Structure formats: C-alpha cells, structure tokens
Amino acid sequence: MSDENLSLELEKLCIHYKRHDDLLSFIKKVHEKCGYLSPENIKNVASLWNVSVGEIYGLTTFYVFLSTKPLGQNVVRVCRSTPCYLENCDMVIETIEKKFNIRPGGVTEDGKFSLQLVSCIGACDQAPAMLINDELYGNLTPGKIETILKGL
Amino acid sequence: MITIKLNGSNVEARRGMTILDLCKEKGISIPTLCYHPQLTPTGACRLCVVEVEGARTLVASCHTPVAPGMTIQTHSPKVIQTRKMIVELLLSAHPDFCPVCNKANVCELRMIAADLGVGLPRFRTKKRYYPIEDDNPYIIRDLSKCVLCFRCVKACREVKMANVYSVGYRGHSSKIIVDNDQPLNKEVCRQCDVCVLFCPVGALVLREERFRKISRKPFIIKG
Ligand code: SF4
Numbered sequence: 001m002s003d004e005n006l007s008l009e010l011e012k013l014c015i016h017y018k019r020h021d022d023l024l025s026f027i028k029k030v031h032e033k034c035g036y037l038s039p040e041n042i043k044n045v046a047s048l049w050n051v052s053v054g055e056i057y058g059l060t061t062f063y064v065f066l067s068t069k070p071l072g073q074n075v076v077r078v079c080r081s082t083p084c085y086l087e088n089c090d091m092v093i094e095t096i097e098k099k100f101n102i103r104p105g106g107v108t109e110d111g112k113f114s115l116q117l118v119s120c121i122g123a124c125d126q127a128p129a130m131l132i133n134d135e136l137y138g139n140l141t142p143g144k145i146e147t148i149l150k151g152l
Numbered sequence: 153m154i155t156i157k158l159n160g161s162n163v164e165a166r167r168g169m170t171i172l173d174l175c176k177e178k179g180i181s182i183p184t185l186c187y188h189p190q191l192t193p194t195g196a197c198r199l200c201v202v203e204v205e206g207a208r209t210l211v212a213s214c215h216t217p218v219a220p221g222m223t224i225q226t227h228s229p230k231v232i233q234t235r236k237m238i239v240e241l242l243l244s245a246h247p248d249f250c251p252v253c254n255k256a257n258v259c260e261l262r263m264i265a266a267d268l269g270v271g272l273p274r275f276r277t278k279k280r281y282y283p284i285e286d287d288n289p290y291i292i293r294d295l296s297k298c299v300l301c302f303r304c305v306k307a308c309r310e311v312k313m314a315n316v317y318s319v320g321y322r323g324h325s326s327k328i329i330v331d332n333d334q335p336l337n338k339e340v341c342r343q344c345d346v347c348v349l350f351c352p353v354g355a356l357v358l359r360e361e362r363f364r365k366i367s368r369k370p371f372i373i374k375g
C-alpha cells in the first residue's frame with residue numbers, strides 16, 4: 001500500500017476508534033495492517049491521536065505482541081511464563097533456534113519466520129505452549145515441534 | 153469533616169484530601185520519593201505506604217483519599233519493614249558511584265536511605281546501565297541512575313506543558329524515553345531545567361552544573 005493510501009485509511013479507521021476512545025485497539029489494527037509499527041506509523045498514530053510520539057512508542061514497547069521492528073511472515077511466539085518454564089520451555093526455544101538458526105527476537109534470512117518470547121498465552125494446561133501466528137500448539141516435544149514446523 | 157483514627161488518636165480530616173496530606177497537617181512525616189506536591193501523584197515507588205485496617209495490602213498514602221472511619225498506622229513495624237525493603241531494593245538496582253555523582257549531596261534517595269537506616273543493600277541484582285546521553289546542550293541524562301519515579305515525565309507535562317518524556321518498555325527494562333527512544337535533544341529544552349529540578353537523583357543534571365558543586369542547600373540528614 002502506498003504511503004498516501006495508508007494514511008488516508010488510517011484516518012478513516014481512526015474516527016471509529018476515537019469514538020470509543022480506544023487507542024490500543026487502533027494501534028493493534030495498524031499493527032495488523034502494516035505488520036509492525038515503523039517510526040513512520042508511530043508518528044502517524046501520534047498525530048492522529050494528538051499525543052506525543054513517545055507515548056505511542058511507550059505503549060507499543062510495553063506489549064510483546066506489538067513490534068517496532070519488521071517481523072517475518074510467520075511469527076512463532078514461545079511462552080516462557082512460569083508454568084511453561086517449569087515444563088521446559090527452554091527446550092522449545094532451543095529446538096526452534098536450531099531449526100531456523102535465529103535468536104529470540106530475530107528473523108530468518110528469507111524473512112519467513114521470526115521467533116519471539118512472550119508471557120503467558122493462556123494455555124498453561126498444555127504447557128509448554130507456543131503460538132504460530134494465531135494458531136496455538138501445546139504439550140510440545142522436540143518431535144512434535146519438528147512436525148509442526150515441517151507442516152508450515 | 154470526617155473523623156479518622158490516625159496512629160491511635162481521633163483526628164478530623166477534610167473530605168478529598170489524601171492520607172499523606174492529613175499526616176503532613178498533623179506533623180507526621182512519611183517518606184516519599186515519586187510524590188511531589190506540585191505534581192499529580194503517581195504511586196510508583198510505594199515508599200509512602202501506610203497500614204489501613206481492613207485493606208488487603210498496605211496502601212500508598214500519597215494517592216489514597218481519606219474515608220470516614222479509617223484506622224491508619226503510619227509507623228507500624230510492618231510499614232517500617234516494607235519501606236526499608238523498598239529502599240534496599242531501589243539501592244541494589246542503583247549504581248554505586250555516589251562519591252562521583254554531582255547530585256550526591258542533594259540526592260533524595262540517599263536522604264531517605266539515611267533516614268530509614270538502610271546501608272549497603274544485601275542483594276546483588278543486575279544493574280541497568282545505559283550510556284550517558286549528552287547530546288542535549290543543556291541537560292545531561294544518565295539513566296543508569298534513574299529510579300523511575302516518573303517525576304520528570306509529569307513535570308514536563310504538567311509544569312512546562314511540553315510532554316517530552318514518556319515511559320517505555322516494561323518491567324526491569326522500563327525506561328524514560330524521548331520519542332522513539334532517542335537521545336534527549338529537543339529545541340524546547342532550551343533554557344528549561346524543570347525536569348532537572350524535579351529529579352530526586354542524579355539522573356538528570358544541567359550541563360553547566362556537571363562537575364561543579366551544586367549551590368543548592370544540601371539536605372539535612374536526620375540520624
Ligand atoms: S530521570 Fe529522574 S525524575 Fe525522571 S524518572 Fe528517573 S529518577 Fe525520576
């Protein structure tokens with residue numbers, strides 16, 4: 001999408017979210033549309049909402065699901081909160097690291113995958129768990145991870 | 153007017169005032185760090201906690217309004233112990249180069265620590281070291297010393313109405329940021345030292361004061 005189209009569209013969207021005073025949902029929407037929040041996007045949102053750039057940047061960096069750096073096409077989010085930690089989420093992280101040859105927070109060279117470490121995703125009963133895009137995978141084992149990643 | 157039991161005696165309070173206001177009126181001193189009379193309260197540091205009967209936890213007095221029938225203890229053993237622990241934790245995450253810090257003799261953190269009798273912290277925690285930011289011709293920021301009281305954020309917003317600072321990141325990596333986490337270098341900072349005056353520690357200093365003795369009066373440290 002060209003820059004002009006995008007800012008027009010954001011402006012339209014903004015009206016709806018402003019009515020509900022819902023800045024966070026608006027940021028989520030922008031994130032969805034653009035894949036990540038670039039400095040450019042942050043500036044746009046800030047001026048649309050009439051707050052400082054720092055405020056939007058602060059809000060974005062507070063939530064792990066919002067990114068200020070470009071993400072891969074598929075985002076693998078591994079939970080490392082306490083229940084998953086106890087069920088060996090390190091194994092999950094290591095397996096994926098080895099498979100893609102990236103570190104947490106990184107993107108593979110072909111831009112297909114990025115790996116992120118996140119807080120509880122509400123699947124503690126299936127720990128260790130991870131999300132790939134919007135899909136939840138639980139009770140992970142090295143073998144299981146291998147099959148899941150192959151199927152993508 | 154409402155009646156409140158403060159440290160065992162009945163006192164009169166006005167509706168809407170905070171517990172801290174009431175204590176000040178009655179001459180009871182409560183340590184505070186993130187609170188400043190000219191700014192709206194934040195409730196970030198929890199140093200001002202007091203015990204309120206029936207409350208689930210200790211409450212921060214700087215932003216809790218008084219309510220009829222409250223029973224408050226401002227210096228119970230539990231309260232003192234909590235305050236000491238908070239200061240100890242703050243100190244353990246704070247760099248220990250006070251001897252070369254130019255705000256050392258006006259540092260509120262040191263004053264509070266001395267008042268509460270907290271010495272060297274027992275904990276060895278990861279310190280947050282950041283490069284010193286001296287891009288700004290007027291203000292030098294050394295965020296390693298920052299205690300995240302948010303007073304600069306509020307002062308810039310409420311006193312100067314400039315809104316230069318905000319809070320970024322989360323948890324241990326929380327940080328006071330400018331725009332997209334850029335070094336502080338803004339035109340509005342010209343001739344303005346509001347945030348420097350509000351910073352309780354040496355995180356914000358004026359360039360011209362950097363290696364000089366601060367001419368402000370040092371705090372009197374009560375033993
Ligand atoms: S820079 Fe100073 S005033 Fe600002 S949050 Fe840190 S300690 Fe508080």
Ligand code: FES
Binds near residue numbers: 084119124127128129
């Ligand atoms: S801790 Fe991993 S899903 Fe809750």
Ligand code: FES
Binds near residue numbers: 185197
């Ligand atoms: S002074 Fe009340 S919480 Fe900091």
